[in-house]
Amino acid sequence: MTRLEERMLAGEYGYAAQKAMEILVALGKIYGAERMIEIRSAQISGVSYSNLGEEGLEFLLKLAEDGCVRVPTTLNPCGMDLEEWREMGIPEDFAEKQLRVIEAYRRLGVEPTLTCTPYLAGNMPEFGDHVAWSESSAVIYINSVIGARTNREGGPSALAAAITGRTPLYGLHLDDARRPTIIVRAPRIGGELDASALGYHVGRILVGGVPLFTGLGAISRDQLKALGAGLASSGGIALFHVEGVTPEAQRYSREHVEDVIEVTENDLRNEIEMLGEEFDEPDLIFVGCPHASIEELTEIYLLLSGRSVSRRFWIFASRAVRAQAERIGLLAKLEELGVRVYCDTCPVVAPLKRLGFKNVLTNSMKAAYYLRSLHEVRVQLKPLRRLVEDAVK
Numbered sequence: 001m002t003r004l005e006e007r008m009l010a011g012e013y014g015y016a017a018q019k020a021m022e023i024l025v026a027l028g029k030i031y032g033a034e035r036m037i038e039i040r041s042a043q044i045s046g047v048s049y050s051n052l053g054e055e056g057l058e059f060l061l062k063l064a065e066d067g068c069v070r071v072p073t074t075l076n077p078c079g080m081d082l083e084e085w086r087e088m089g090i091p092e093d094f095a096e097k098q099l100r101v102i103e104a105y106r107r108l109g110v111e112p113t114l115t116c117t118p119y120l121a122g123n124m125p126e127f128g129d130h131v132a133w134s135e136s137s138a139v140i141y142i143n144s145v146i147g148a149r150t151n152r153e154g155g156p157s158a159l160a161a162a163i164t165g166r167t168p169l170y171g172l173h174l175d176d177a178r179r180p181t182i183i184v185r186a187p188r189i190g191g192e193l194d195a196s197a198l199g200y201h202v203g204r205i206l207v208g209g210v211p212l213f214t215g216l217g218a219i220s221r222d223q224l225k226a227l228g229a230g231l232a233s234s235g236g237i238a239l240f241h242v243e244g245v246t247p248e249a250q251r252y253s254r255e256h257v258e259d260v261i262e263v264t265e266n267d268l269r270n271e272i273e274m275l276g277e278e279f280d281e282p283d284l285i286f287v288g289c290p291h292a293s294i295e296e297l298t299e300i301y302l303l304l305s306g307r308s309v310s311r312r313f314w315i316f317a318s319r320a321v322r323a324q325a326e327r328i329g330l331l332a333k334l335e336e337l338g339v340r341v342y343c344d345t346c347p348v349v350a351p352l353k354r355l356g357f358k359n360v361l362t363n364s365m366k367a368a369y370y371l372r373s374l375h376e377v378r379v380q381l382k383p384l385r386r387l388v389e390d391a392v393k
């Protein structure tokens with residue numbers, strides 16, 4: 001450890017820096033890190049009061065008494081839209097606690113971006129940057145699509161890294177862990193639900209490792225986002241490569257490849273059917289897990305082609321993307337057709353059960369997986385085009 005790191009650990013920089021360094025040293029020991037490295041940014045998850053609870057809030061408030069982040073740091077979604085929580089139907093008692101959590105992070109110098117796509121909201125690392133991010137879908141996106149380097153941090157370790165500006169050097173910060181371990185021959189991707197299902201399917205088979213996809217054909221940024229979120233949710237995977245697309249796909253030799261697997265279109269259909277459930281009437285249709293991009297908002301508007309929605313149709317996006325939509329007049333057009341664009345939250349971290357939703361339609365395997373397991377909500381999966389048709393029925 002450097003002299004500065006030792007002084008932080010000794011408490012010379014205050015309580016927050018000391019606690020943060022203790023967490024990082026413990027992690028470094030567990031994973032056999034030889035030293036700390038400086039990071040360029042952090043992304044913190046576990047922001048919803050539903051996850052943190054009273055104890056988590058108290059710990060944050062204590063850290064905020066003398067702590068401050070040393071690098072640009074952004075926040076994952078919390079349990080409600082900070083401006084429109086009443087309209088969403090969020091109970092007052094929950095809102096009050098949630099606002100206290102956000103205020104504690106603000107005091108620590110964290111920017112309350114409240115999105116799982118911080119890379120669409122100003123926190124965009126560069127190729128090769130070492131960072132400390134939590135939120136599995138964001139971690140896998142920047143590792144794979146950008147070529148930045150982060151382990152799959154938890155909320156506390158990401159916050160500790162932000163406060164000290166450091167993280168232990170191990171795992172995906174090193175070349176060794178970034179080499180492909182399995183080749184996945186996959187069918188061409190038809191849309192975002194296919195990408196999501198492919199990720200979910202491969203994650204379920206692999207559980208760990210670094211897949212290298214071949215045969216995908218042209219794949220958009222949003223499809224890469226969906227592919228990564230699927231891989232991360234079922235398999236805890238934090239890095240993938242796509243031949244001819246992602247920046248490190250050609251960087252490493254294939255000598256660590258242990259196997260080659262083939263995925264068919266049928267595998268994807270089965271995966272979508274297995275996770276979905278039957279019901280007649282959805283009481284919510286939503287898009288935006290991970291948070292939607294401006295391209296997705298535009299596509300929804302084009303698919304609506306002037307028709308108003310007759311069912312509750314919500315899009316979840318970062319406030320940065322919403323502002324962009326507002327500037328170009330897209331937000332007003334969507335709202336005119338009855339679509340609501342919510343920010344700062346998503347159906348998985350919001351207290352959905354308390355909002356009374358039982359049957360939900362979406363195009364995200366990750367959302368379906370968590371909504372079923374955490375909220376006991378029935379979910380059906382359909383591609384975006386069909387979601388829009390169901391919304392205008």
Ligand code: F3S
Nearest residue numbers: 116137289290346348
């Ligand atoms: Fe983001 Fe919530 Fe999905 S945090 S990835 S929209 S579960």
